[in-house]
Amino acid sequence: MPDYTLTANTPLNGFSRDFPGVSINEVNDRAIVSIVAPRDGEKELIKALKKSYDIELPNAGVLSVSAQDNAVLFCMAQDQYFLMFDYTGNTATTVVHSYLNDTAYLTDQSDSYVMIRVSGANSRCLLERICPLDIHPTAFPVRAVARTIMEHLGTTIIHEGDDNFLLLSARSSAYSFLEAIETSAKNTS
Amino acid sequence: MIINHPLLGPRDASEFVYKGDASLIERPDWQADNAAELFHDYLYLRDNPAGEHQELWYHEQGDRSWLVVTRNTLTHDITNVELARDAVLAKQAKKSGRGEK
Incomplete structure (x- = not known):
């Protein structure tokens, strides 16, 4: 070692x-995780977001704001969203996965x-x-x-x-x- | 030049990249008997109209969407902008609609 x-x-x-x-x-105290719904899986993602963060999938140009971890969700491209929330660790996707499970593809974009x-x-x-x-x-x-x-x-x-x-x-x-x-x-x- | 993005509103053309004639969307069937000829035409033959022209633009410094922009090559007037995805889906729906008849 x-x-x-x-x-x-x-x-x-x-x-x-x-x-x-x-x-x-x-x-430096915010993490960014990219969220993409699987094909035909948008309804499940919407349900999971509502249940965990109490937010909707936003339209382009507008933030969805959640009290959970001070998260904001916004549209970065067609069918792609960024979730930004309070976090300083190195495994941001695990946090989001604990809320959304397998309803979305997640990629840590923080770094x-x-x-x-x-x-x-x-x-x-x-x-x-x-x-x-x-x-x-x-x-x-x-x-x-x-x-x-x-x-x-x-x-x-x-x-x-x-x-x-x-x-x-x-x-x-x-x-x-x-x-x-x-x-x-x-x-x- | 301003491009009126269907989702994001008017944006400066510097945010976009020109990607070519919109006919590039209609990629030939590689299994067709005359595929070689179709691909020759697809790759090398372009109309060069003096007037209305449909072209592909990519919103590289924006939402990375592909657009079909109808632009007048003489005046640079842009008369229509739609998402390439919508344009393709509309064409597919039109084709399948014809197929059912």
Whole structure:
């Protein structure tokens, strides 16, 4: 046996920085599990989600929100959903499987993404420089979710609360993504 | 150019990738007697219309859906956008409907 142990780093080593009117924080206490219903198995999945998380399968662009583990469910593609919930361990699918059993195909996506929260009164001002979507609350209200590009990087943007946005992007380009956000913060503060 | 996605609403064309003529959906039957000829036509022959054209677009930086977009090649006007899956299912339903008659 080796006499050392490995400790996993987060994509941005717990980055956190405040600018005037806006805070940028890496989120490390949430897991992401991809959920896909087996062919002709959607009804069973809907039942299991209702029973365990008390949520419906969401339409594209809207979060389903559950009190169970503060989970949110959103549509990432046709017939594919992401469940994001409070969890810091290494086996997120076991948690979801304990609720949904075999009603869905599950894939742990937690380590594939960097999650960055942009919050504060100037958050929309920061994001409007890099996000091609209209994120004014009238067009993109709280609980809205969309996948788009920011600085050429694929990004999922979630409107978590007033002046509070969560951004998901590929872990492999996490620092490039952060640079885009920080640059926009500097330009707008 | 803006593509009005059937599920997600208007999105900038930069989120999409052009994938070719929508006729690519209709892949020939590889067991047909004249399969070689059909595949030759499928692979190499394209219409090049000056005007309305049906084409495949992939929403790579979005929901990864495949779309059939009807676009005017002279004006870039987009007159119709539908999910490729819906377009295929509609065609299959039409075919099976004809088969029953």
